Amino acid sequence: MADIPVVVDAAACTGCGMCVRVCPDGPLDMAGGRAVVIDRRCLGCGHCQAACPVGAVSVAGLDPWASRFSSFRADPAWLGFGGLDPGILARLLLSRRSCRNYQDRPVPRDILEDLVRLAVTAPSGANSQAWTFTLFPDREAVAALGRAVAGFFERLNRTAEKAWLRALLRLAGRPGLAEYHRRHQPSVARALEAWRERGEDHLFHGAAAVILVGSRPGASCPAEDALLAAGNMLLAAHCLGLGSCLIGYAVAALRRDRATARAAGLPADEEVHAAVALGWPEESYVRTAGRKRPMIRWFGGESGESGPGA
Ligand SMILES: Cc1cc2nc3c(=O)[nH]c(=O)nc-3n(C[C@H](O)[C@H](O)[C@H](O)COP(=O)(O)O)c2cc1C
Structure with a gap:
């Protein structure tokens, strides 16, 4: 837990207790009809600050930079439960x-x-x-990152080509290299070749x-x-x-x-x-595609499991 101090302005506090109610930790309590800080240890989540109707609570360390958007406007007001369609x-x-x-x-x-x-x-x-x-x-910058990643896979592919090493590792209970060789190496090798020879990313x-x-x-x-x-x-x-x-x-x-x-x-x-x-995308879709049906299990329910094939 971070040691982030919560400060309550006693003069402004109306004693509604909302800050104490929403706090997930324990730095705040009520005393004498006011919120008071009893423990400086807190998560620093800012719930108390956000819930106080009179702005009497503040939490240090919450940086306004993080919610000051520059490429679009956002209403800073809290959107209530059910407030978005x-x-x-x-x-x-x-x-x-x-x-x-x-x-x-x-x-x-x-x-x-x-x-x-x-x-x-x-x-x-x-x-x-x-x-x-x-x-x-x-x-x-992306190409520089790509070159570094490609270098890793060039080395990995060279290692994975060694059948004796794959077999040895498998015997030692480490089938990862053999799995990589079977599932990924061919497509990775093709991608590396396209990168090397045609500059395709x-x-x-x-x-x-x-x-x-x-x-x-x-x-x-x-x-x-x-x-x-x-x-x-x-x-x-x-x-x-x-x-x-x-x-x-x-x-x-x-x-x-x-x-x-x-x-x-x-x-x-x-x-x-x-x-x-x-x-910026160079592709578009004419419809949404959806998903497979997920496995859903209702604990204690009568109907048992429902999922693919159910
Ligand atoms: C952990 C993770 C790793 C992924 N890695 C790649 C990747 O290396 N290359 C790629 O083209 N797509 C990658 N994807 C995208 C998935 O292929 C994609 O999410 C999936 O096919 C479903 O398509 P959708 O994201 O359009 O719904 C990755 C997705 C996840 C969640």
Whole structure:
């Protein structure tokens, strides 16, 4: 837990108790008909500050930068429960697609920064907010990242070509290399050849920008935090007119190989969880596609399981 002080303006406090009610931790209590700070340890989530009807509570460390968008306007007022048409939300969720065709046009930096601002509205375990965002803002930077990732896969492919090594590792209970060789090596080899010989970008699909979402040490749920932030970014990108795509191959290279992470400018103690390719789309759809039926299990229900084939 961060040591973030909550301050209550005793003169302004009306004693409604709302700050205490919404607090997930324990730094606030009621005494003498007023809210008082009893413990300086708190999550720093800002619920108390947001709930106080008279603005008597403040939490240090909440930076206005994070909600000051520069490429669009956002009403700062809280949107109440049920305040957005779920049909609009469903349409957005159904319409976002992984984009693999981009225009050769840069994405302005203020839009990329706004995507980070929207990303960090995500929840994080114990409100650690220990995420990091490494921005590759133009094709040159994206290509540099692509070269580093390609270097990793060139080396991996050379290793995976050794049948004796695959067999040995399998015997040692480590079938990962053999699995990679069977499932991914042929397509990766083709992509590397296209990159080397024709300059085709099968990794980031020609995206104009990439944002790596990582975490600093100390977060209780670093991967979950980062992926929730990345999910926000994908939806926000669609609203801003941008296509986006998660690039798992880049994450694999950055996580498994320190040299690749170093080439991407990542400190040794950071872990990468998502790579988001971004750019103005050169593709469109005429309808939404939907999803397979998921497995749904009602605990204690009569009807049992329903899912694919059910
Ligand atoms: C963790 C993860 C890694 C992914 N990695 C890649 C990737 O390396 N390259 C790519 O083109 N798409 C990648 N995708 C996109 C998926 O292929 C895509 O989400 C899926 O086909 C569903 O399509 P949709 O996103 O348009 O709904 C990845 C998606 C996820 C969630």
